[in-house]
Amino acid sequence: MKTDDAALIERCRAGDIAAFEPLVEKYRQRVWRLAYNVVRDREEAWDVAQEAFVRAWQALPNFRGQSAFYTWLFRIVMNVAADRLRARSARGRAFGTERIPEEDWDRVLVDQPDDARPDAAAAGSEQRARIEKALATLSADHRRIVVLSDIEGLSYKEIAEVLEIPMGTVMSRLHNARKRLKAALGPLLVLLVALVALAAPLVVDAQQVVRFGARVLLATDKPPASTSLPMAPPEPDERLRAFLPRLRQLTGYREYTSLERYRAEVPIGSVQQWPVPGDRTLEVVPDRVSGDTVHMHVRLQRGAVNEVTTNIQAARGNPAVIGGPRYADGVLVIIVWANANPEPR
Template sequence: MDEQRMLSLAREGEVAAFEALIEGYEDKIYSLAFRMLGNSEDARDAAQETLLKAYSGLQRFRGDASFSTWIYRIAKNVCLDILRRRSKQRTYSLDEPMELGDGEVSRQFAGDMPAPEDVVMHGEVRDSINSALAEISEHHRVVIILRDIEGFTYEEIANILEIELGTVKSRLYRARASLHEILSEMELFRDRAVGQSEGGDDG
């Protein structure tokens, strides 16, 4: 059965057709959400919410973009939504201690990921990448995840995020550069150093 046929069945509300349509996307969306949000619980919620929204909003999908682009776009929105809600909650909870501090206190609480030093101690490269990702801005994060982890082309990323190709390039560059800086501080490149004698200053 081709995608068009499944689409029209799914639009009618046919759950099985919808499931066939999203076959293979669940893992990818979950993966994206996991890297964006940093933990499996939120990632699960985000993937669930994305697919439910796709199901109920299928009428709105008119095929201007590919189904894949459309569904990733929803996933991206859901993730940013969760991050926004999370940052609101965090602001509230930090309200009181902030009164005592000098206003910089809030910056210390970058995320609910494990602290970098713990991670390096455990030698979990994967986890330190996660916590490094949590430190860069969400706009940079989503671009670098889509490109370097999920392997989308620049054009696909531009479509998913609804931004210009040039913006994709500049965000990706900034994301890579700042991620490199953070990962270097975690000494993650120590053992991987590519026989380079000239080190020192960074870009």
């Protein structure tokens, strides 16, 4: 175990919860990628990652340092992911993005066309389809070992620690899995690692900084009653006025009242949380950058309930529009803008 991990873990074991945050930031991308390559669902992978970190914090008093912290953490991730797969099988359908009940929506409010999904192009390719089909033929045990070895780069010994099986079993299963993939893919086998890794965001330089912000609006069919709002809202500014025609076209609502405005300039991977009317919390995580576009994970929570969970893309001059739950006389609408390459202020 690395010295810096050991020092943080000792502080955590002494009850210092702030010491756990650097561990989360350090392993967050790898945990999410590992979860995704098991459950194959972006939204569910976020939930698996979150639950795995919670379990890790709760179990830290029992961590004895006999293995590396990340192999111990990966074991927890695998267990959580396996639980999700079993639950998915029992329910007979895959989990998807968590959404609020349909009766709480009046209109579709997400400005996110199907062809804008980050993996849309790759998913449509013939090679990717063949690789996905070949991976699907593997048993869960063989697939986990392929992911840990060929995607995460763990050694036989580390894989044995994560899966709690003998090292000989790891070697045997990996050999059989690769043999089966080679029979199914032939020359395409050399593309396996690269194309599977494309399904999950690569770890980005933690020093890359992006600027982004959110505006929370109340969308209504007529001007809201002043008694329904906690305080007098500000008048729409010039930027919002210019955007109103697009909002009306997207949502069908005519009136928009600005409730909150937020801005942040943080490194990729940082978690930003802001309060939203109705005792809610808006969480925005800039996940990666491609060109001028920032890919972000957005979650709107009310207590322990996730009312909205989605992945979005936003660029300078092209914000994302997200529909939220009912509030006061209408529904909440969240506009998220981003600048992938901000100039120093």
